[in-house]
Amino acid sequence: MEDQLDLFERYEWEVSGGLSGERLDKAVSSRNEDWSRVRVQEWIKSGLVLVNGRAKKGNYRLKEGEMIEVLVPPAEELQVEAEPIPLDIRYEDEDVLVVNKPRGMVVHPGPGNYSGTLVNALLAHCKEDLSGIGGVARPGIVHRIDKDTSGLLMVAKNDRAHQSLVAQLKEHSVERVYVAVVHGVIPHENGTIDAPIGRDPAHRQRMAVIHKNSKHAVTHFTVRERFSGTTLVECRLETGRTHQIRVHMKYIGFPLVGDPVYGPKKNAYPIEGQALHAQVIGFTHPRTGERIRIEAELPEDMERLLHFLRARQ
Structure with a gap:
């Protein structure tokens, strides 16, 4: 276990101001927008969140001056499978694809949505022809729209196209x-x-x-x-x-x-x-x-x- 802990990211901070009197799970999840309340509660149950060096329950009320320590486990490598899901493609060439996403479809895999996403469908349609800049979970994804928003999305089929489209979005x-x-x-x-x-x-x-x-x-x-x-x-x-x-x-x-x-x-x-x-x-x-x-x-x-x-x- 000690060897494995070397792979964990360690965060530490002192309770002050508005955090005094706050629940431990809520206070920790508010520290980082990528730390959901559910995820933090799992860490607390696993003993990865300590207050003054001791494990506490998620509903523990924090006190001024206490030290919070969080050990964030390494991300599990995500395996994203290609799935033959029909796509409404409105434009496609060797560099760019524009797809009309239906309402209810998630753009890329994440907690609770590891299949049935636009990325799963794109992997089946494009095979290897997707930019790798977005990483394993987001190949080709330049920008997103919400699950329950329908409509048009640009997809990059190579890194050159990805960089160009991202630059256009920024400007x-x-x-x-x-x-x-x-x-x-x-x-x-x-x-x-x-x-x-x-x-x-x-x-x-x-x-x-x-x-x-x-x-x-x-x-x-x-x-x-x-x-x-x-x-x-x-x-x-x-x-x-x-x-x-x-x-x-x-x-x-x-x-x-x-x-x-x-x-x-x-x-x-x-x-x-x-x-x-x-x-x-x-x-x-x-x-x-x-x-x-x-x-x-x-x-x-x-x-x-x-x-x-x-x-x-």
Whole structure:
């Protein structure tokens, strides 16, 4: 065991300020956004989390000046299998692939989702032709959209293409247009939300508009159609933060219809998951320099939602 502990990452810090009186499991999980509460609780049960050198239960209340020590076990090597899952491919050549992801599909493997992901499908379709920059779990993945968001994603088939597309994302030259249905009737025709996004300190699985430990985030929106109590909007991303459109629209008082995290608890509309679709992707081709622009029609569930909203006007 001592030899194995050499492979563990060790973290140590003193309890101070807001951590005094906090539960041990919550305090440790808030230390690092990659440390989920469930994962931390497993470490606590395994004796990998110590307070003043002693193991404690997850509900132990911390005291000012105590020392917390965490031993993070080495990551297990992930084996990602190719799976013959049908893909809706909208563009493909030797460098780049654009796929229209269905709602409900996870982009890459992770805890609780080791199969049935877009990466599993891409490995079957592309064989060895995917960039390796994203690592074993994320071959070819340049950017992501949420599980319950549908729409267009760029995929890099080699490292040169990957580096080019990532650079375009960083310089904000990739066109990304989303369509969403939000609660409330937006009175103005368009607007820009310039508000930083970071991990919600009260709910570590969520994001929020906060000014500490956050990143610059900008969303431009335009009203497409108004209904009784809801609005169809077009959102253009200037930046690409986690849950950006969902968080920004909630921030200005118009959360997405069907959003189980940022919207009302009760969903009274005929759609499962947030009504959000990545409709347009535009980028400069990494090899030819040609401007590529792909547009995907709304999925059936969003069309049904719009029909429902129009019918009850």
